[in-house]
Amino acid sequence: xxxxxxxKPLLIPQPVMIIATYDENGKPNAMNAAWGGVCGxxxxxxxxxxxxxxxxxxxxxxxxxxxxxxxKAVECDYVGLxxxxxVPDKLEKAGFTxxxxxxxxxxxxxxxxxxxxxxxxxxxxxxxxxxxxxNVSLCECGFSGDTPDITKIAPIVYDPLxxxxxxxxxxxxxxxxxxxxxx
Numbered sequence: 001x002x003x004x005x006x007x008k009p010l011l012i013p014q015p016v017m018i019i020a021t022y023d024e025n026g027k028p029n030a031m032n033a034a035w036g037g038v039c040g041x042x043x044x045x046x047x048x049x050x051x052x053x054x055x056x057x058x059x060x061x062x063x064x065x066x067x068x069x070x071x072k073a074v075e076c077d078y079v080g081l082x083x084x085x086x087v088p089d090k091l092e093k094a095g096f097t098x099x100x101x102x103x104x105x106x107x108x109x110x111x112x113x114x115x116x117x118x119x120x121x122x123x124x125x126x127x128x129x130x131x132x133x134x135n136v137s138l139c140e141c142g143f144s145g146d147t148p149d150i151t152k153i154a155p156i157v158y159d160p161l162x163x164x165x166x167x168x169x170x171x172x173x174x175x176x177x178x179x180x181x182x183x
Contacts, residue, residue: 009035013157016068016165018076019046020098020107021056023084028091028098028107029053032068032080034158036129044116044131045124052084054127061120062104063131066112069154070167075111076156077165103134113142113153 015037020030031053036046044065048054057063068076075094082090091098091109098107101117108115115138118131142153156165 008160010160012159012161013166013168014160016076016156016158017046018066018068018079018109018112019048019053020064020066020109021053021062022060022106023052023056024059027088029056029084029088030066030079030091030094030096030107030109031084032076034160038133039130042133043121044118044133046129046131048127048129050127054129057120057129060105062101062106063118063120063129064101064104064106064108065116065118065131066109067114067153067155068165069112070156071154072111073156073165101135101137108137110139113139114155 014034017033017036018030019033020028022028029052031051033046033048036044039045046065053063075096078094079090084090087093095111097110099110101108103117104119106117108117115136116133117135117137119134121130121132123129138148143149144152150168154167156167159166
């Protein structure tokens, strides 16, 4: 038997995304977001309310999306708890450093392994920001040899039911291959 929960954003798991931008003076800022994901081979959509980050995106037309990881879960939660309008140095307080993206006018957070570097494509009704992915960068710590390794990236996901962060578990199959057993 199933229990109806009503209309809720419960696509589980949800990535924990850290959206980073520059303000009009080139000062970096970041926030935590969970409502979004890729929506094609080269686009991402994120629903954002009114934030310092959205003001910055309006000015620069660019942002980066880093995937939060287990090693920096506390720091990633912190940048979502405090406003850049009230705590202008919150990245420094979180212990994050940045490097300017080579592809868009936005910062890459050095301590988070995986980063999507995006140019603003459009803002849809309901504060849905569509970004065109101009590059994906992965630090050397996210590789096993020459191959990107999700266990080295160690992403965390958000549980909207219990409001927790969880690290991903073990591999349970091979995409586009395991299902062949039922053919």
